[in-house]
Amino acid sequence: MDKDTVLTHILKSKGTSTLLGGEAPVTVINNNEYISPLTCKPQVTDRNVEDNLPSLDHAIHAALSGEIKNVILVGPEGSGKTTALEKLVVDWAKGERLQNFSYVFHFRFRELSSLNGTLSLETLLLHHNGHIPPESVPLVLQKPEGVLFVFDDLDQCKQSLDPSVHTLCSDPSRAASLPCLVASLLHGSLLKGAAFVVATRSTGCVTFLSGTQVQVLGFLKPQREAYINRFFADPAAANKALVHMERTLGFYDICTSPRFCWTVCSMYKSLMDAGEKLPETLSQLYVDILVHLVQMLSQNKTRNAELVSSLGKMASHCSLDQRSSCTKEEMHSFGFQQFPTTVGVFLQVDGDQSDRCVFSFYSQLMQEFLLAVSFFMDNSMSEGVEKMLEKHKGHAKFLDVFLSALSEPSQRRPLESLLGELNSERIVDFKCWFKGSSEITLKGCYKDKHHRCFHMLHQAQNESLVKEVITPSARIGISYGDLSVQDCVALSYVVTCLGEMEQLNLYHTRNLTEEEAERLAPAMSLSHKIILSGSSLSAGAVPHLASALSRGLTKELDLSQTRLGDEKFKILCAGLRDCKLQTLKLVVCSLTEASCEDLVSVLTSGTSQLCVLDMVFNQIEDQGFMKLCKALHSPHCKLQELQLQSCGLTAASMEALSAALCSGQSELRKVNLTQNEIGLSGVEALCKSLQHPLCKLQSLNFFDSELTGECCPVLMAALQSEHCSLSELDLSVNDLGQEGALLLCQALSRPGCRIEKLGLKRCELTQSVFKELGSVLRSGTSQLKSLTVGINQVGDQGVKHLWDAIVHPNCLLEELDVEMTNLTDACVGDLCAAIRASKTLKSLELRNNSLTDASVPALVQVMQDSQNMLEMNLKYNDFSEEVFDLLDECDKIRY
Numbered sequence: 001m002d003k004d005t006v007l008t009h010i011l012k013s014k015g016t017s018t019l020l021g022g023e024a025p026v027t028v029i030n031n032n033e034y035i036s037p038l039t040c041k042p043q044v045t046d047r048n049v050e051d052n053l054p055s056l057d058h059a060i061h062a063a064l065s066g067e068i069k070n071v072i073l074v075g076p077e078g079s080g081k082t083t084a085l086e087k088l089v090v091d092w093a094k095g096e097r098l099q100n101f102s103y104v105f106h107f108r109f110r111e112l113s114s115l116n117g118t119l120s121l122e123t124l125l126l127h128h129n130g131h132i133p134p135e136s137v138p139l140v141l142q143k144p145e146g147v148l149f150v151f152d153d154l155d156q157c158k159q160s161l162d163p164s165v166h167t168l169c170s171d172p173s174r175a176a177s178l179p180c181l182v183a184s185l186l187h188g189s190l191l192k193g194a195a196f197v198v199a200t201r202s203t204g205c206v207t208f209l210s211g212t213q214v215q216v217l218g219f220l221k222p223q224r225e226a227y228i229n230r231f232f233a234d235p236a237a238a239n240k241a242l243v244h245m246e247r248t249l250g251f252y253d254i255c256t257s258p259r260f261c262w263t264v265c266s267m268y269k270s271l272m273d274a275g276e277k278l279p280e281t282l283s284q285l286y287v288d289i290l291v292h293l294v295q296m297l298s299q300n301k302t303r304n305a306e307l308v309s310s311l312g313k314m315a316s317h318c319s320l321d322q323r324s325s326c327t328k329e330e331m332h333s334f335g336f337q338q339f340p341t342t343v344g345v346f347l348q349v350d351g352d353q354s355d356r357c358v359f360s361f362y363s364q365l366m367q368e369f370l371l372a373v374s375f376f377m378d379n380s381m382s383e384g385v386e387k388m389l390e391k392h393k394g395h396a397k398f399l400d401v402f403l404s405a406l407s408e409p410s411q412r413r414p415l416e417s418l419l420g421e422l423n424s425e426r427i428v429d430f431k432c433w434f435k436g437s438s439e440i441t442l443k444g445c446y447k448d449k450h451h452r453c454f455h456m457l458h459q460a461q462n463e464s465l466v467k468e469v470i471t472p473s474a475r476i477g478i479s480y481g482d483l484s485v486q487d488c489v490a491l492s493y494v495v496t497c498l499g500e501m502e503q504l505n506l507y508h509t510r511n512l513t514e515e516e517a518e519r520l521a522p523a524m525s526l527s528h529k530i531i532l533s534g535s536s537l538s539a540g541a542v543p544h545l546a547s548a549l550s551r552g553l554t555k556e557l558d559l560s561q562t563r564l565g566d567e568k569f570k571i572l573c574a575g576l577r578d579c580k581l582q583t584l585k586l587v588v589c590s591l592t593e594a595s596c597e598d599l600v601s602v603l604t605s606g607t608s609q610l611c612v613l614d615m616v617f618n619q620i621e622d623q624g625f626m627k628l629c630k631a632l633h634s635p636h637c638k639l640q641e642l643q644l645q646s647c648g649l650t651a652a653s654m655e656a657l658s659a660a661l662c663s664g665q666s667e668l669r670k671v672n673l674t675q676n677e678i679g680l681s682g683v684e685a686l687c688k689s690l691q692h693p694l695c696k697l698q699s700l701n702f703f704d705s706e707l708t709g710e711c712c713p714v715l716m717a718a719l720q721s722e723h724c725s726l727s728e729l730d731l732s733v734n735d736l737g738q739e740g741a742l743l744l745c746q747a748l749s750r751p752g753c754r755i756e757k758l759g760l761k762r763c764e765l766t767q768s769v770f771k772e773l774g775s776v777l778r779s780g781t782s783q784l785k786s787l788t789v790g791i792n793q794v795g796d797q798g799v800k801h802l803w804d805a806i807v808h809p810n811c812l813l814e815e816l817d818v819e820m821t822n823l824t825d826a827c828v829g830d831l832c833a834a835i836r837a838s839k840t841l842k843s844l845e846l847r848n849n850s851l852t853d854a855s856v857p858a859l860v861q862v863m864q865d866s867q868n869m870l871e872m873n874l875k876y877n878d879f880s881e882e883v884f885d886l887l888d889e890c891d892k893i894r895y
């Protein structure tokens with residue numbers, strides 16, 4: 001085979017370039033404009049993993065060097081399959097690649113499909129490839145390992161290539177139908193050992209083929225940049241086009257298509273040359289394209305309208321029948337008159353000029369756009385918008401957003417000047433439907449439906465429409481985790497129009513990428529609360545979150561369970577210094593001492609508004625916490641609440657906290673030290689500060705902090721101090737024992753003691769302690785409103801002291817937790833009497849006790865009668881199913 005003949009043949013063939021079809025592949029190659037598209041790594045499906053994706057050419061060559069030399073290229077329309085195959089053949093013919101093949105035969109099904117009847121392999125090679133002299137055919141047949149077949153557009157083959165539907169042939173001189181011939185080649189009954197590269201749009205027609213499947217991904221941003229730089233000779237124009245395309249379109253999958261890139265660049269160039277504005281949305285781009293194409297034909301309005309209406313009919317037919325092409329006969333039925341001059345501008349025409357040529361849309365998007373335009377041109381009012389959308393559901397992804405754009409006068413105006421006015425009744429019908437259905441959608445909680453509505457608003461580009469559609473009843477911002485970049489863009493548009501949003505809940509976003517965060521930043525800065533708990537943030541996303549916060553309105557940020565780590569937190573802190581954030585939740589963020597330095601600089605910045613900091617389950621340890629305490633000495637630090645559960649703290653850092661509390665600068669009101677090994681010396685240090693006149697601490701939580709009865713005298717002294725402002729104290733899950741607890745009770749009875757909320761759950765308390773607590777409640781000086789004394793095994797007799805106290809008019813108790821205190825039915829009389837007598841009690845926690853069915857009627861009755869009681873929890877008692885109906889009668893009871 002003479003490679004030069006092949007090369008000359010390919011490079012001489014002109015090929016036509018059209019706005020929608022793209023620049024002819026041969027021109028791309030001739031002009032050195034070829035940019036290798038990307039392919040997915042076999043196991044990679046996540047579009048976020050863009051680094052180091054292999055080039056398509058490399059993947060094809062690697063596969064052809066393997067054991068089984070069958071390569072199946074699969075990619076959507078315009079993704080660059082044909083161009084890549086043509087480049088492959090050119091490279092071979094130039095002697096640059098694949099030199100292990102002596103013969104390369106390249107066929108396109110678009111061209112072959114008009115072949116009717118039968119033919120042999122020999123005829124196919126000689127007459128339909130044409131680059132091989134007859135005397136070489138035997139050589140080809142003798143050495144199949146040296147032969148490569150390239151079959152393009154497999155999806156255009158009318159008949160299946162499934163071997164089971166053909167009688168495969170093995171004789172190269174025997175005539176068979178084209179599909180049978182190709183199936184015989186692909187399945188190795190003919191010319192066994194030859195290599196193949198086949199290309200197709202969908203995987204449907206290659207399921208039965210074995211070989212290496214290569215997915216054509218097309219162009220990502222770096223390839224688009226290279227493409228645009230080559231397209232525009234002027235670097236400034238290239239940069240303008242690139243920035244504009246990435247901002248307004250880069251988030252659509254269609255941008256990976258080289259054909260789409262060509263269309264966009266050509267359109268931009270034409271608009272820039274004419275000094276016109278570039279389109280802001282996908283719909284505006286298609287309006288510009290349609291205007292451009294219609295103007296090219298220089299027809300009058302009536303002819304233009306007829307043409308677009310015929311194209312609309314064809315679009316509807318292709319969408320409903322799931323067909324990619326139409327025959328000439330069908331085209332006549334849509335009202336087309338001229339072939340192919342007019343239609344060639346819009347459609348791909350394959351086959352010869354005889355009646356056998358077929359017509360198809362270059363792109364699904366254009367098909368959908370024409371469908372939308374023609375819907376608004378139709379005066380018959382035969383069907384409403386809802387019905388029409390229902391009919392095309394699943395086949396037309398952008399139809400509703402195009403309709404939404406075209407329903408806006410400013411968006412459709414350029415088209416109307418060429419086609420005449422669109423049907424106003426249809427537009428009103430659409431608007432009515434859109435508003436009504438959006439109202440229902442936005443009251444619901446299906447995030448996909450919310451986003452659909454936002455996309456439609458985004459395309460309409462009408463701020464007052466956004467405000468009209470998003471009424472106060474809309475539940476926007478709910479569970480929006482795992483948004484696509486497109487969704488982020490539409491949401492940001494909508495929120496920007498609204499000016500603010502109560503809450504942006506992105507809970508459980510699996511990987512917030514840099515691009516998503518960048519697109520979401522406007523919505524973030526306008527949200528009062530951002531929830532990112534359970535999410536994973538890429539390193540590139542954090543600076544965008546930081547800058548959104550620093551400009552924004554956000555008062556609360558929840559980053560719990562994100563395992564952010566010190567490095568990313570450092571970046572975030574840049575945005576925390578000057579923002580409106582008041583609450584920052586960092587539960588389980590894998591932060592260490594290293595982050596405390598950054599936090600100090602935020603807290604002391606003078607501009608930080610942070611008053612609640614939740615550091616639960618981060619191992620900042622004493623060293624980190626001591627650093628944090630330095631911030632509390634600063635007059636700029638506004639911190640009022642510190643949650644420090646399980647932060648690896650010990651007594652060693654409590655001195656530092658105590659010093660800060662006494663400094664007179666600290667605004668701290670609430671400190672939670674749950675599950676840290678505070679011990680006696682830690683309590684001593686803190687109790688010192690509680691007695692200091694400048695200490696403002698009101699709530700202290702020592703839950704499970706390794707305290708023993710030895711701490712109680714120290715605590716007693718603090719509580720008895722006139723300066724102590726503590727109103728909440730939790731000592732639960734510490735072995736205080738009877739003696740220690742009795743000392744505490746003494747302190748609680750002191751007139752002036754401000755404790756309102758006390759936690760003594762699982763503190764080894766005895767009946768005597770309950771008796772003492774009862775007298776505290778009756779004392780008339782105690783302010784106790786909430787008492788948690790569950791998981792102390794005192795039984796009915798012990799808790800009776802509390803029931804009796806509640807009956808007393810001095811008792812102010814509102815909440816009592818006696819979970820798992822061994823209560824039985826015997827207590828129910830006193831319990832009910834207490835509820836009936838109390839004017840304050842609201843909530844009773846009775847979980848995990850031994851109450852039985854016998855108690856239920858009285859408990860239900862007393863809860864129904866009580867005005868004060870709001871809640872009684874009876875879970876995990878000994879009830880049978882028989883009383884469930886009765887319990888259901890009172891909705892204040894949980895069981």
Ligand SMILES: Nc1ncnc2c1ncn2[C@@H]1O[C@H](COP(=O)(O)OP(=O)(O)OP(=O)(O)O)[C@@H](O)[C@H]1O
Nearest residue numbers: 022023025034035077078079080081082083258259
């Ligand atoms: N690698 C490339 N470099 C530059 N331009 C390209 C490249 N690949 C494709 N193009 C442009 O995109 C257009 C469409 O590409 P091509 O025809 O190869 O896609 P395809 O995947 O074969 O599409 P279809 O499935 O619709 O046949 C080409 O005409 C060309 O203008």
